[in-house]
Amino acid sequence: xxxxxxxxxxxxxxxxxxxxxxxxxxxxxxxxxxxxxxxxxxxxxxxxxxxxxxxxxxxxxxxxxxxxxxxxxxxxxxxxxxxxxxxxxxxxxxxxxxxxxxxxxxxxxxxxxxxxxxxxxxxxxxxxxxxxxxxxxxxxxxxxxxxxxxxxxxxxxxxxxxxxxxxxxxxxxxxxxxxx
Amino acid sequence: xxxxxxxxxxxxxxxxxxxxxxxxxxxxxxxxxxxxxxxxxxxxxxxxxxxxxxxxxxxxxxxxxxxxxxxxxxxxxxxxxxxxxxxxxxxxxxxxxxxxxxxxxxxxxxxxxxxxxxxxxxxxxxxxxxxxxxxxxxxxxxxxxxxxxxxxxxxxxxxxxxxxxxxxxxxxxxxxxxxxxxxxxxxxxxxxxxxxxxxxxxxxxxxxxxxxxxxxxxxxxxxxxxxxxxxxxxxxxxxxxxxxxxxx
Amino acid sequence: xxxxxxxxxxxxxxxxxxxxxxxxxxxxxxxxxxxxxxxxxxxxxxxxxxxxxxxxxxxxxxxxxxxxxxxxxxxxxxxxxxxxxxxxxxxxxxxxxxxxxxxxxxxxxxxxxxxxxxxxxxxxxxxxxxxxxxxxxxxxxxxxxxxxxxxxxxxxxxxxxxxxxxxxxxxxxxxxxxxxxxxxxxxxxxxxxxxxxxxxxxxxxxxxxxxxxxxxxxxxxxxxxxxxxxxxxxxxxxxxxxxxxxxxxxxxxxxxxxxxxxxxxxxxxxxxxxxxxxxxxxxxxxxxxxxxxxxxxxxxxxxxxxxxxxxxxxxxxxxxxxxxxxxxxxxxxxxxxxxxxxxxxxxxxxxxx
Numbered sequence: 001x002x003x004x005x006x007x008x009x010x011x012x013x014x015x016x017x018x019x020x021x022x023x024x025x026x027x028x029x030x031x032x033x034x035x036x037x038x039x040x041x042x043x044x045x046x047x048x049x050x051x052x053x054x055x056x057x058x059x060x061x062x063x064x065x066x067x068x069x070x071x072x073x074x075x076x077x078x079x080x081x082x083x084x085x086x087x088x089x090x091x092x093x094x095x096x097x098x099x100x101x102x103x104x105x106x107x108x109x110x111x112x113x114x115x116x117x118x119x120x121x122x123x124x125x126x127x128x129x130x131x132x133x134x135x136x137x138x139x140x141x142x143x144x145x146x147x148x149x150x151x152x153x154x155x156x157x158x159x160x161x162x163x164x165x166x167x168x169x170x171x172x173x174x175x176x177x178x179x180x
Numbered sequence: 181x182x183x184x185x186x187x188x189x190x191x192x193x194x195x196x197x198x199x200x201x202x203x204x205x206x207x208x209x210x211x212x213x214x215x216x217x218x219x220x221x222x223x224x225x226x227x228x229x230x231x232x233x234x235x236x237x238x239x240x241x242x243x244x245x246x247x248x249x250x251x252x253x254x255x256x257x258x259x260x261x262x263x264x265x266x267x268x269x270x271x272x273x274x275x276x277x278x279x280x281x282x283x284x285x286x287x288x289x290x291x292x293x294x295x296x297x298x299x300x301x302x303x304x305x306x307x308x309x310x311x312x313x314x315x316x317x318x319x320x321x322x323x324x325x326x327x328x329x330x331x332x333x334x335x336x337x338x339x340x341x342x343x344x345x346x347x348x349x350x351x352x353x354x355x356x357x358x359x360x361x362x363x364x365x366x367x368x369x370x371x372x373x374x375x376x377x378x379x380x381x382x383x384x385x386x387x388x389x390x391x392x393x394x395x396x397x398x399x400x401x402x403x404x405x406x407x408x409x410x411x412x413x414x415x416x417x418x419x420x421x422x423x424x425x426x427x428x
Numbered sequence: 429x430x431x432x433x434x435x436x437x438x439x440x441x442x443x444x445x446x447x448x449x450x451x452x453x454x455x456x457x458x459x460x461x462x463x464x465x466x467x468x469x470x471x472x473x474x475x476x477x478x479x480x481x482x483x484x485x486x487x488x489x490x491x492x493x494x495x496x497x498x499x500x501x502x503x504x505x506x507x508x509x510x511x512x513x514x515x516x517x518x519x520x521x522x523x524x525x526x527x528x529x530x531x532x533x534x535x536x537x538x539x540x541x542x543x544x545x546x547x548x549x550x551x552x553x554x555x556x557x558x559x560x561x562x563x564x565x566x567x568x569x570x571x572x573x574x575x576x577x578x579x580x581x582x583x584x585x586x587x588x589x590x591x592x593x594x595x596x597x598x599x600x601x602x603x604x605x606x607x608x609x610x611x612x613x614x615x616x617x618x619x620x621x622x623x624x625x626x627x628x629x630x631x632x633x634x635x636x637x638x639x640x641x642x643x644x645x646x647x648x649x650x651x652x653x654x655x656x657x658x659x660x661x662x663x664x665x666x667x668x669x670x671x672x673x674x675x676x677x678x679x680x681x682x683x684x685x686x687x688x689x690x691x692x693x694x695x696x697x698x699x700x701x702x703x704x705x706x707x708x709x710x711x712x713x714x715x716x717x718x719x720x721x722x723x724x725x726x727x728x729x730x731x732x733x734x735x736x737x738x739x740x741x742x743x744x745x746x747x748x749x750x751x752x753x754x755x756x757x758x759x760x761x762x763x764x765x766x767x768x769x770x771x772x773x774x775x776x777x778x779x780x781x
Contacts, residue, residue: 247489257490259494263497283486
């Protein structure tokens, strides 16, 4: 098993955070993981993306270049930029709330998740990223949702533990949406 | 028989290499005496520069480091931050401190590093053979300003003490000279106070010592001191610019 | 201790503190700024000192001062900043001051890019500063190795009284991987009786210095240094190698590129091509001798680098004319792809020109 997933969106959508959660959860399950951020002079408001590799074997390149197995795209520029990086049959998980066009590639396994609406149903638009992660996990089973919740305080600190129930709901809501 | 004078214990037995009439020897002595009189010689760590006083590490009878050109205040910062209880000083010339090492001395002062800097200004690059320094006076002839320093071409000489005194972290700044016994006594007092500034944890201290270079100025030792009085002091006025934080 | 997920740059800081680093002097630069950021929080908690210098030049000279005063000290930067430090590094080498210098390499020359690069190989292995000197240079390929070699670097620096470089690249600095901060194995180290700590009235003054105005004296000092470097060449070579005996193609790569090469090797093996690998972990001293283990079936060597081919000279010295040496490289912050490496492996295995 080697899962190579790209996560992308606007700065502020919590892209890096869900990448770290996935990587940490993978590590807690004893898998090899890498998390690679984009970095550049644009610090705020630009595009944010990261590449996460979760593997049973030693990981070669932490970069994803035309060999992505999945992509979570939270806005339109991200979809345009990263649909190219997937292998044929790769999973493209699209935030339907902000992307109203279809991908150009026809050889991908595409899912539309209204992440912002689903997050707002939970009373907090900020957890749209977790909805998307939940959908991704349902579709790939890369790690268990429980592992992500265990990773939560490791990534965000013990003082954020009170946010776990909300984030768990968001993950489950995303998973539910992907089942449809 | 009573001993009326002896060489400071703060200096080693190695004979100075300085040219006849050069005032580095006197200034070394004042630094050494100050360390001994303050009882801190055994706790002192000095940093030698690149320039005429590059071999200062052979003369001061305490632990010494030799720095790259201009970097003595950074090296001294490293030492003082590693060993905050020790007495750390730099001994630098005008090419070293006022040209290639301005960034290091300005920022050491700015951080309020608790070090003492002895800055010897003789308005010329001595060791390399008499080239123009940033402190060379307008009209002064050197091997790289053969027609005299031209203000329109390379600006006016830099006044380090005045500049350093504007920095909050600098707590003691004084310009002295060593052309007469009276001025030597004043210079000693300033150097001692600059070390006291460090011992009391005040902040950065700098003593600028106007010095002569008979060899590269092409003058006899005595004429060189006269030239210093007639030309350098009017441009580089003697006096205290800051005493334990109090500006003058 | 359990594994934690750490970013390379932060792991450098954690490893240094664990290795007893007491002072850090640095200046921010992408992609290594998280090193001073991490250390500015964590080192004071561990009883050490972090100081942001006014320049890279000042930072390395502060390292000189603190290292000369006997403290464990480190600085870190990225390529253009490391260029600025070269003056201080040669002074540290000349005055035999132990210190650790981390370079998260990026594309060059000049201001270059902020993306990963390996084009500081010449600078690191040939000495970027003036004079006859060498610096032990580790090139880790994962965050775990980064942590392990940063810790080891402090011991080696003290043991040899020499600067030690860690040459990673921007990708190693930026990625997160699982690491375990193991306790370093204790090493017997010589006392720092040469350090300027103040005489305390108990001993003669010591001088930390790289100036020897008498040519005979400097030559003596050089000879002493040469002896020391010879010891490093004999004892400090570290590499990973596999599949050399029956390889048709042998790849040579270090750091990030070595990981990509491994992916390409797996793909080549799936196609029935036998590929061996040499991964230098010390760039200096370089593992020349291991090239002798390459068997007779080999048709060529492929070096893969994020540079214009700076390691090729060393590979050619190692193979000593036995086999042709080919090159696959990217520059400017571009990273090689497994596909292009696989294509070259296939060409060489098929008897490239």
